[in-house]
Amino acid sequence: MITLQKELVHVGGVTLDNHLILAAGVLGTTGASLFRMLRQGAGGVVTKSIGPNPKEGHAGPCLVPLERGLLNAMGLPNPSKNFLQELEPLAGKPVVVSIFGGKPDEFRTVASWFEGVAAGYELNLSCPHAEGYGAAIGSDPAMVRACTEEVAAFGMPTWVKLTPNVTDIGTIGRAAEEGGATALVAINTVRAMRIAIDLRRPVLGNRFGGLSGAMIFPIALRCVYDLYEACSIPIIGCGGVSSAADVIEMMMAGASAVQIGSAVYDDSSVFGSIADVLYSTDGVSASGIVGCAHE
Amino acid sequence: MITLQKELVHVGGVTLDNHLILAAGVLGTTGASLFRMLRQGAGGVVTKSIGPNPKEGHAGPCLVPLERGLLNAMGLPNPSKNFLQELEPLAGKPVVVSIFGGKPDEFRTVASWFEGVAAGYELNLSCPHAEGYGAAIGSDPAMVRACTEEVAAFGMPTWVKLTPNVTDIGTIGRAAEEGGATALVAINTVRAMRIAIDLRRPVLGNRFGGLSGAMIFPIALRCVYDLYEACSIPIIGCGGVSSAADVIEMMMAGASAVQIGSAVYDDSSVFGSIADVLYSTDGVSASGIVGCAHE
Amino acid sequence: MPVVVTVVEVMDETPTVKTLRFDRKFTILPGQFCMVWVPGIDEVPMGFSSPDMITVQRVGEATQALISLSIGSKIGIRGPLGNGFSPQGRVLAIAGGVGVAPLYPLAVNGSVDTFILGARTEAELIFADSLMDLTDLKIATDDGTAGHHGFVTGVLDEQIDLLSYDTICVCGPEMMMKGILNRLSDAGIADRGQFSLHRYMKCGVGVCGSCAMDPDGLCVCRDGPVFTGDQIINSEFGSYARDASGQRKRV
Amino acid sequence: MPVVVTVVEVMDETPTVKTLRFDRKFTILPGQFCMVWVPGIDEVPMGFSSPDMITVQRVGEATQALISLSIGSKIGIRGPLGNGFSPQGRVLAIAGGVGVAPLYPLAVNGSVDTFILGARTEAELIFADSLMDLTDLKIATDDGTAGHHGFVTGVLDEQIDLLSYDTICVCGPEMMMKGILNRLSDAGIADRGQFSLHRYMKCGVGVCGSCAMDPDGLCVCRDGPVFTGDQIINSEFGSYARDASGQRKRV
């Protein structure tokens, strides 16, 4: 398999130690767990999505492992502004703060807390299971643009994370780009559910949830490919990445870097495991393969 | 596990021998292969989608097996009106003819050929990889309604098959219902792709395709659940069903019957295998469990 | 997907603690836990008190619902999860209150030499009768209604030669466990201690980060719930924990 | 996903047939095939002529592209697919033209006693030299430039005691195979014939239905490509087939 040069990576204004980023909401509630992922080989980390008020999240079950995937409806639990203290030990590290809100000014409020603290922002416009948040606003191009503008106004790197649960992800990507996004992250989880037949009820406390992990990789890849054709800012591929080959495949579809979440379920040191295979001294520069499957 | 009474099934005007229907496009190009599926235990079959003109389909590869799923972009190959001769040996059998077209009147034209021949129609408003057909029109509620009206006018059972690749499947389902659909079929394949990294190009001849099989089951289930809340006509669940438990789960989400396609890949006599487990003399009537997970 | 089990027996242990036995035995290591889904309410972590049992203390909504279940009720079980205890040599087990639950299967399989069981009062001692048969049992009650009058640490200080044990397995209220860790540490044998910890758990499988501990980011659900004393001695253990929203609160 | 292989050797067999060897050996049964992905063009079925070889006759765009490949070119392989031959006892193999491809590995592994190889003319005989070493080889050419002057069926009628063979494996143009099936049927041994069939294939794995045959709906890709004579004697075999769109056309 083709391998990459290990190099500093600049994506949408953020400088990462390599191409592998911890995805939002996975081991991202505490500074210590984020730090652990950096130590284990992540080139950057995205925090749990932080909102305008502390939230406990949905009642359980909020996560169910499936074959080759996870189904979750955490419900955006977060300590809100108190999250600042978690980031203290991480000063200077490539930590991107994920933000959610219900209106553009809520995004601005939350972003303001982390000005100068975070290496950049990621707007969660894509969580499929939080009434009034995430995908609820992320499927409306005007809202996407408005929220992005509020946060981009801080002049810090502003990634926008998109939902696959729309008719045309390219339209949403363009709205984010017009709003001043410096990079797009695709994708958040795919709307899904399961029912426990012996109990005759949905297995998640929230009934619905989002699917992640290997089973959504072909869906995520397609979204990245579409965005690469529709937009001109860098794309960060996310969804089911669990091997070095997946990273290369995402890059060929158009991703400049990737995020990894659910794969920590099968291998808690997945960042190191992937990096060991992905990088070698005779590897190519990522720029040589990003988007090459479009030729 | 809960089991079902074996009973004649009436869904959207079509009478089936049991709850298990062969999905469109899987072993559905010839009358003989459709007949084989009926012999092996399918309670009804849907044909390959038939269009206004013969089509050879996309260049290969047009199908790639993945772990727990299939990725395909057949490109709607079909013999058009010549398909009539395939149906001759199937007179009186529960055969639903799947139809595609680019405009409402094309749907009407194709439907007219099978008037009195088919047990019912299924409108393919959902294939994700045929430019100008399928999902291209199936994501527009007005088009969905217009196409459905044309076909429903024949007064025969008219099922409408929906794509999951929309922001809100409920809106599309309601458009079909308003157009006179007698049942909804959910879902067609999920937009997806894979890249062969050693060749640096998409693996499908058509580049994009649709994902089916076990990996999309939680997505399909969610769509059925949503439609059950949004609409009042019967729903036929489709997508990743491969076991008797999956059938029960789909029913609890709101499906009155299910379609099975990709599961023939792992087990070419899947209909018989599922029926053996699903039905028993002390089984319950399906009506007792359809939609019970909504309570 | 959770395994749906049916409750086949409900045993009163104390006024606020019941043991539920279900119709399915899981293959567990003593100290492993499961996520118990109480339909319509929540999913909460519970130690296995035997391969087909959980022992539940009422503290809030989910536990109230659990102890109100009757025979025939169905609940969902995800597990076994976590690492469990790894006893070696001579084993001392120390339990406070319902903390006896994960230690009980260790005693049942014959791994425990000495067992210190604590509770507020005699009526709240759990599994005391069978622990008496299985181990050299020493009891402590806060009010002196049985055994030593005081905490389990009192028994430790007065009746136990700590250094004669190779493994000290502990589960109970965090301050109790902290007191024991301090003693082990003073004796220079923090690494012989195996502490079954509690943190707020949502996923139970090392993904969500809800149960991560400072400063190493160890997840109680996956890296634990059992940690050796040296793993946690310089950690948040004994000082703070996080609630469902991730906000810190003193323990 | 297809396995991407690199062409390491290209062998001229006839003016329109080449054998490609790749850098990877597949675990095949003689008679199994693969779907060969010619990047940018199409994916077409090809028998394995050895675990790392296909033997391609130019008939259209994909096969033209395949025989034009040079060493180092990459193609994708999905396979091995299908059932392959199941030879028993004394084996007669009969090949017409490039139909020799799937029969060749059968001869290489020593299963074939007698081999009848046919072609239009001497220059188009494929694998004749090595088949000579491996089997009792009998040749037929339409123009008489080598061996019997006429079709392989002529050899069959004049030189072969059909009943002395337990298995008769056949691959070639459908009318040739039909002629052989008729002879087997007349001799009452249709079930000893194993015919490797060709139908339009898209998926290669029994899903799309493109290769299904009347009247039983057997899929050549999955239930075949090898069928016994009695399986196909009352079928569309020898009379019609379907094209890419599913329309029938005479064979």
Ligand SMILES: Cc1cc2nc3c(=O)[nH]c(=O)nc-3n(C[C@H](O)[C@H](O)[C@H](O)COP(=O)(O)OP(=O)(O)OC[C@H]3O[C@@H](n4cnc5c(N)ncnc54)[C@H](O)[C@@H]3O)c2cc1C
């Ligand atoms: C690994 C582990 C094993 C446990 N084993 C047992 C056991 O064997 N028997 C037993 O009675 N209890 C056990 N517990 C504690 C038990 O999980 C809580 O008592 C229970 O979750 C309370 O839920 P509730 O809805 O009744 O209370 P709530 O009113 O929701 O909360 C009361 C308190 O319980 C704790 N709690 C609530 N939800 C959770 C959660 N999801 N994860 C962790 N703590 C929570 C919090 O401290 C909270 O403040 C264990 C906890 C852990 C982490």
Ligand SMILES: Cc1cc2nc3c(=O)[nH]c(=O)nc-3n(C[C@H](O)[C@H](O)[C@H](O)COP(=O)(O)OP(=O)(O)OC[C@H]3O[C@@H](n4cnc5c(N)ncnc54)[C@H](O)[C@@H]3O)c2cc1C
């Ligand atoms: C099981 C099987 C094994 C085969 N093994 C060999 C072999 O070892 N060597 C060899 O040279 N040929 C073999 N063939 C035939 C080979 O697949 C066709 O010659 C090839 O597909 C032609 O493609 P083309 O693009 O060059 O021709 P086109 O111009 O596309 O078509 C020419 C003719 O080739 C046939 N054909 C085209 N595409 C397909 C397809 N997808 N499936 C089946 N037939 C097709 C049709 O009859 C068509 O009319 C085999 C076919 C099958 C079904």
Ligand SMILES: Cc1cc2nc3c(=O)[nH]c(=O)nc-3n(C[C@H](O)[C@H](O)[C@H](O)COP(=O)(O)O)c2cc1C
């Ligand atoms: C448990 C869990 C929690 C998540 N929380 C968030 C979140 O807070 N914000 C967000 O933008 N995405 C969240 N996600 C989505 C992931 O960041 C990621 O987009 C998705 O899981 C797909 O990637 P994966 O397949 O690598 O996990 C969460 C995913 C999981 C599994």
Ligand SMILES: Cc1cc2nc3c(=O)[nH]c(=O)nc-3n(C[C@H](O)[C@H](O)[C@H](O)COP(=O)(O)O)c2cc1C
């Ligand atoms: C090879 C293949 C061909 C298909 N062709 C059609 C088609 O012609 N018309 C249609 O409506 N759906 C078609 N589908 C979609 C299936 O009918 C079904 O909706 C989908 O595969 C999900 O179900 P499954 O997971 O059981 O396969 C096709 C699917 C496959 C795998």
Ligand code: FES
């Ligand atoms: S409970 Fe989710 S990581 Fe431990």
Ligand code: FES
């Ligand atoms: S080629 Fe698809 S079923 Fe045979």
